[in-house]
Amino acid sequence: MASFRDLPIRPDLRDQQPYGAPQLSVPVQLNVNENTFGIPSEVGERILSRIFEIIPKLNRYPDREFMELRSSLARFLGGSLTASNLWAANGSNEILMQLFQAFGGPHTKALSFGPTYSMYPNIARISLTPYVELPREVGFGLTAEYVRSAIERERPGIVLLCNPNNPTGTPIGREVIEAAYAAFDGILIVDEAYAEFAPELSVLELLRGRERLVISRTMSKAFAFAGVRLGYMAASPALVDAVRIVRLPYHLSALTQAAALAALDFAETMLANVELIKLQRDRIIRELADMGLSPYESKANFILCGGFSDAAEAFQKLLDHGVLIRNVGIPNTLRITAGTAEETDQLLAAIKGTQG
Numbered sequence: 001m002a003s004f005r006d007l008p009i010r011p012d013l014r015d016q017q018p019y020g021a022p023q024l025s026v027p028v029q030l031n032v033n034e035n036t037f038g039i040p041s042e043v044g045e046r047i048l049s050r051i052f053e054i055i056p057k058l059n060r061y062p063d064r065e066f067m068e069l070r071s072s073l074a075r076f077l078g079g080s081l082t083a084s085n086l087w088a089a090n091g092s093n094e095i096l097m098q099l100f101q102a103f104g105g106p107h108t109k110a111l112s113f114g115p116t117y118s119m120y121p122n123i124a125r126i127s128l129t130p131y132v133e134l135p136r137e138v139g140f141g142l143t144a145e146y147v148r149s150a151i152e153r154e155r156p157g158i159v160l161l162c163n164p165n166n167p168t169g170t171p172i173g174r175e176v177i178e179a180a181y182a183a184f185d186g187i188l189i190v191d192e193a194y195a196e197f198a199p200e201l202s203v204l205e206l207l208r209g210r211e212r213l214v215i216s217r218t219m220s221k222a223f224a225f226a227g228v229r230l231g232y233m234a235a236s237p238a239l240v241d242a243v244r245i246v247r248l249p250y251h252l253s254a255l256t257q258a259a260a261l262a263a264l265d266f267a268e269t270m271l272a273n274v275e276l277i278k279l280q281r282d283r284i285i286r287e288l289a290d291m292g293l294s295p296y297e298s299k300a301n302f303i304l305c306g307g308f309s310d311a312a313e314a315f316q317k318l319l320d321h322g323v324l325i326r327n328v329g330i331p332n333t334l335r336i337t338a339g340t341a342e343e344t345d346q347l348l349a350a351i352k353g354t355q356g
Ligand SMILES: *Cc1c(COP(=O)(O)O)cnc(C)c1O
Pocket: 033, 090, 091, 092, 093, 094, 117, 162, 166, 191, 193, 217, 218, 219, 220, 221, 226, 229, 230, 231
């Protein structure tokens, strides 16, 4: 049987592996930062009724411009945003891919600051965009001066700032984002995948007058809708128009649009567990520190924790106890999603059992 490497695949892809965290079915799954509270039944009923309404029209292509969904997303974000400022795709990974297709390419460098979201280099590679990841400063922070001088030195066409940052949970100050925008004339992408856990960090208000700024969001994390695949962005109408050039026609199915509209009808209900998740996050941080481990502060729904003598071994021992977390490849360090109180109980008991 031939391997894909025997096919005339692009040489730059020949040594790659398909990206993705292990998908294992175990009792406690805290590895990909999902909201582990389920979908409330009233929202499930609205999803069904929204989908039932469109079934007679499924023989037709969906609304290619999905104006109803873009209006609903604009209302959800608030401020003076309208449908012309919004765009959506199958997860914010697709949003990022469309941005790289429109603004990246072989002659445009993309810059970010690591450790950060591991899909950035993949999306850059797939879109043939050179990618540079400079190290973050102490405690994984970033200062305006550091980011400004990095941008002036590297001369990127795209800068990616993840706020709060995955996998570290670190916030980025507003002054850093303002300084980054002013330091170049390319596209600044602020990835706010976890914004609902720290609304005070959002820079949506900076959009006014900044037509090269993009704020990427997703319904996969706080919104408890990872299975639907709905990511979106807010930006200037001109930037949205640029993305419309590269999107495949009808990329957002009518079923996806209907499900997302239903969830937005119940946005408050969908986000009702955010505060409970933050309580569990802070409890996990306290208890890991009490065990002698080294958790970092986090503004998101996950914790990066150092102090494991062997991260790969600790990961495997926890898995043997039915607890799946994430080895993000930082030495002695693992990333843990905060979920329900019961999941925290099982997680902490498992860690105690393996560290003791
Ligand atoms: C999870 C995540 C995303 C993408 O998630 P989608 O499910 O594709 O919307 C984007 N950025 C960061 C930083 C993430 O952690």
